[in-house]
Amino acid sequence: MGSLAVYGEEDVTRVENVVQHIAIANIVIDGATITRVALVDVDIDGGDNTGGLVGFGDGVIAEGSVSGDVTGANKTGGLVGRNYADISNSSVTANVTSQFNTGGIVGYCPQA
Incomplete structure (x- = not known):
């Protein structure tokens, strides 16, 4: 199992104006843990399975946050x-746009 933990002055590291492409949104967390990651002012334009932090997620996300703009074709969150x-204590203040299966936190959750 992999993990990604980012810590800063307030246990949150802000990545400002860096994520300007789909790369961060294509992370697949197969059993990994992502904690305390804040992405600020993202501008992501992708296709299917597009997310501000994770495109296709299977693991744990805790204390994550995203602001900015996230656009995709389908299954966009x-x-x-x-x-x-498993998502806990996370927030989104991004504008999320998609043609199908769109959500503020999660675009598509098949087990719901």
Whole structure:
């Protein structure tokens, strides 16, 4: 199992104006843990399974946050596009746009 933990002055590291492409949204967390990650002012434009932090998630996301703009074609969410992950204490203040299966936190969650 992998993990990604980012810590800063307030236990949150802000990544400002860095994520300007789909790369961060294509992360697949197969059993991994992502904690305390804040992405600020993202501008993501993807296809299917697009998310502000994770495109296709299967693991744990805790204390994540995303702001900015997230756009996709299908299964698009402010935090996760297609979700199988456990999500807790996370927030999104992004504008999320998609043609199908769109959500503020999660675009598509098949187990719901």
